[in-house]
Amino acid sequence: MTRYFFDIRKDGYLIPDEEGLDFNDIRSAKLEAAHTLADLARDVARAGKDEDLTIDVRTSRGVTFSVSLTFRQQTH
Known part of the structure; x- marks a missing residue:
């Protein structure tokens, strides 16, 4: 497993991910990033x-x- 960190940048501000999430492959990390971006887009x-x-x-x-x-x- 690999730990992936999802750092968010919003209009020049950085919100670093200090914890990260473990995934078996990069495809799973890409899906998580897409879901997170969709949640942010709704907001x-x-x-x-x-x-x-x-x-x-x-x-x-x-x-x-x-x-x-x-x-x-x-x-x-």
Whole structure:
């Protein structure tokens, strides 16, 4: 098993994951990152403001992958 940490960046602020979660493979870590990003996206959508969200997923070796989402309201 590998421990993955899910550090969240929201509009320039870093929220480091100090605990992490153990997964058997990277696919499981990717699914967790996608679910976490979806939860964060729902919160941002409810707030109705522009925001950049990124989750950097790392192991003891460093960042393995990142997932991002940007909300921008179009003005007409």
